[in-house]
Amino acid sequence: MQIVPRAATRRRIHSNLWGLAVSLLVLALSVWMVIVPAGIASAQTPKDDHAASEPKIHIIPTLGTNVGVIEGENALIIIDPGFPEENASEFMRKLRELSAKPVAYVFNTHAHYDHSEGNGLFAREGAKVIGHSNLKYSSAHVDWTFSSRLTFKEDGLTLEAFYIPSHSYSDILIHIPEANTLFLGDSFTTNSHPTFYAGGIAKQNEVIDLALSLADDDTKIVPGHGVVSTRQDLIAYRDKTNALYDHVITLIDQGWSERRIHADEEYQSRMLAFNGENRSEFLDSTAVRRFAMRVANSEALPSVDLDEQQLELITGIYRQTDGATLEVVVERGAVFLRRTGDFIAELLPLGGEAFRMRAMADVEVSFVRAGAHEPPTALLFRNGEDAPVEAVRSGTP
Numbered sequence: 486m487q488i489v490p491r492a493a494t495r496r497r498i499h500s501n502l503w504g505l506a507v508s509l510l511v512l513a514l515s516v517w518m519v520i521v522p523a524g525i526a527s528a529q530t531p532k533d534d535h536a537a538s539e540p541k542i543h544i545i546p547t548l549g550t551n552v553g554v555i556e557g558e559n560a561l562i563i564i565d566p567g568f569p570e571e572n573a574s575e576f577m578r579k580l581r582e583l584s585a586k587p588v589a590y591v592f593n594t595h596a597h598y599d600h601s602e603g604n605g606l607f608a609r610e611g612a613k614v615i616g617h618s619n620l621k622y623s624s625a626h627v628d629w630t631f632s633s634r635l636t637f638k639e640d641g642l643t644l645e646a647f648y649i650p651s652h653s654y655s656d657i658l659i660h661i662p663e664a665n666t667l668f669l670g671d672s673f674t675t676n677s678h679p680t681f682y683a684g685g686i687a688k689q690n691e692v693i694d695l696a697l698s699l700a701d702d703d704t705k706i707v708p709g710h711g712v713v714s715t716r717q718d719l720i721a722y723r724d725k726t727n728a729l730y731d732h733v734i735t736l737i738d739q740g741w742s743e744r745r746i747h748a749d750e751e752y753q754s755r756m757l758a759f760n761g762e763n764r765s766e767f768l769d770s771t772a773v774r775r776f777a778m779r780v781a782n783s784e785a786l787p788s789v790d791l792d793e794q795q796l797e798l799i800t801g802i803y804r805q806t807d808g809a810t811l812e813v814v815v816e817r818g819a820v821f822l823r824r825t826g827d828f829i830a831e832l833l834p835l836g837g838e839a840f841r842m843r844a845m846a847d848v849e850v851s852f853v854r855a856g857a858h859e860p861p862t863a864l865l866f867r868n869g870e871d872a873p874v875e876a877v878r879s880g881t882p
């Protein structure tokens with residue numbers, strides 16, 4: 486079956502000055518949380534003395550992930566220690582060549598294991614792990630979370646973090662003003678194509694536009710994977726991302742299958758523009774093969790609007806026969822399915838009682854109920870050809 490969306494259903498925010506002004510206004514109004522921990526000796530830096538204490542930042546690429554090391558006056562902050570225990574000694578050796586200071590804090594740009602697998606290692610040594618509250622719905626260890634925006638001041642350092650879910654449901658952009666450095670996590674990579682399957686092209690453009698508004702020509706822009714880049718590099722990335730997206734959406738609108746899109750010459754050349762390391766298998770990688778499928782199953786689905794009452798009815802806790810629980814919650818009009826310590830994903834309405842798990846062609850969730858105005862008695866989770874898993878409604882979150 487071809488997916489033929491109604492053109493008007495697509496939410497698109499082209500990057501432009503108006504969009505930027507709106508997003509900055511939204512940021513200014515959103516929850517703004519400031520943490521000033523008392524853990525380690527606080528630095529008495531005068532306000533006008535920034536230049537004298539510009540923090541040192543190092544990048545230690547480990548298993549392909551850019552791991553950031555920020556040197557405060559007394560301690561270190563690590564960003565994205567995405568390596569397992571067996572690779573820790575290699576990382577620690579490189580770290581100790583740079584500094585003997587203890588690691589006091591760890592930040593994750595998002596929950597994916599290749600950015601968070603080493604959290605526990607540092608937590609056991611006394612570091613506090615900080616990230617977006619959706620890290621709770623992953624296997625990542627986390628101690629402190631925030632929901633929208635965080636200003637973190639400690640040890641002569643300032644880290645500003647902004648929640649913009651583009652690549653994943655826990656993405657944060659980290660800005661370190663005194664070091665003129667930005668960490669974009671996997672909202673920006675220099676050796677792979679864009680993967681904005683959680684927030685779509687609108688959130689992809691929002692995070693890039695925010696980064697560009699914070700950056701000048703000297704800003705160091707750290708991608709989740711690949712080489713440290715400049716503002717100009719990020720502008721080029723945004724432009725080729727939008728060109729690729731526009732081309733794919735046009736082909737989906739024309740009813741092209743994913744296989745046909747993958748064989749299209751223009752699609753292939755636009756994709757190859759992201760092959761920053763000239764990998765020979767790039768075009769045939771699983772990731773590139775499923776890009777069109779994921780766009781089709783996130784932003785090109787037929788639009789179905791659910792009213793507030795409908796959304797409220799399906800909200801709840803659902804219990805599987807093995808005791809595991811799933812939560813259905815509604816945030817800003819969007820429906821999410823989540824399990825603590827495991828996963829979170831948006832559910833997109835397909836009509837009737839059926840929902841598609843965003844960007845996942847094979848996963849459908851449906852609700853069992855007596856009538857459209859009754860609360861569901863259960864939900865059914867179906868993954869491809871597997872038998873559906875039933876979870877019985879057992880209350881509200």
Ligand SMILES: [Zn+2]
Binds near residue numbers: 595597652653671
């Ligand atoms: Zn990722």
